[in-house]
Amino acid sequence: MNILLRSGWSFPLRCLVSALAVLAAGAGQLLAVPSQYYMDERGNELLLLEDDEVPYGTLRVIAPSRTLLITGDLMKEGNQFWFTMPDEAALNQDQEPDSGWKVAGTVDSAKNSAQVKVERYGPQAQAKGENVPPSQGLYRRVMGAERLRRAREENERAEGELLSAKERVSAVDHPGLREILKSESAWNDERMETARMVAESMEEQRPPTEVPDYWHTMAELGRMRAQLLIAASGIATPEGRNGAYMDDAGGSLGLSDLSADAPKILRFQISVVRGPTAHTGALSGVAKFVEPDLAVFVDANEEAFDEGNPATLRFRFQGHELIVEAEHTSYYHGARAYFDGTYYRVPE
DSSP states (O other): OOOSSOOOTTSSSTTHHHHHHHHHHHHGGGTTSOEEEEEOTTOOEEEEEOOSSOOEEEEEEEOSSOEEEEEEEOEEETTEEEEEEEOOOOTTOSSOOSOEEEEEEEEEGGGTEEEEEEEEESTHHHHTTOOOOSOOEEEEEOOHHHHHHHHHHHHHHHHHHHHHHHHHHTTOOOHHHHHHHHTHHHHHHHHHHHHHHHHHHHOSSSOGGGSHHHHHHHHHHHHHHHHHHHHHHTTTOOSSSOEEEEOTTSEEEEEEEOOTTSTTEEEEEEEEEETTTTEEEEEEEEEEEEETTEEEEEOOOGGGOBTTBOOEEEEEEETTEEEEEEESOGGGBOTTOOOOEEEEEOOO
16 A cells, blocks of 8 residues: 655755645554564664555655655565665656665564664656755664653654744744734644544544654644744745745645756646645646746646646745746646745745
């Protein structure tokens, strides 16, 4: 079983606000079968879930600015294991991508440990310019009490990052940032509700705050909030347009190629997870610049036409903001999902 919501490194944030909840909803159905958790000293976590029908593996890698979630069908041979996760196949592409992530390793049952290796595979691995995050090496088996303790510690660190971000942007007067800060109370309520949903999907028998995944989710949402504040403020915006963008409602956008050889071409990947019901959407393609700060994508996939109209995306650059306007895109997202919004350039 491949959990949907594949999280490629090309989507640094990957809308994990709701992705964790959706992942848990799928995994929660499987927890009656044997599961083994391993963690390294950085807090990265490996899950090997063995079952005759649906064995799978998941590696959650925490990096300073983003979390990488790799999940796929678990393969085993002796004490060796591996699983792969292709880069997300945009719904407007006919073929499955031939590049992605591979996690492999060996389990030492006597020492309750695993050696883990993470790598990119496929012809696009180098072209994407994606580096493997710090995740290699020794992972030790962890049980419930230790997982819970370390998850709470992770959340404490995330709270510190969020407090630091608020202090950094406190003197910035920007309309988008002001609106985000006004939503602090509502965001915190949604954060706790999302964490509760994840926890109850994973373990129904215990109070949510006694489930490690509750604190993992709280921590991830806190880190994302901190990054959003910095991005919306514009105080650390990288040069150029190539890179990652995020909005304040679960949208993630990657501009993966703005080539000097083809300055009128903009390659994009957009992915959204909207609202508590986690309606998702994804689309990738090539937009053409029609003005210096405006690129337009017109979909050629006739199967996706909406009453004869092709899906259209407009990308308008305004400083550290990217305004996305979408029309006739319902084929590529759920009923309550949408691509429109103001996206902010994410600091690298």
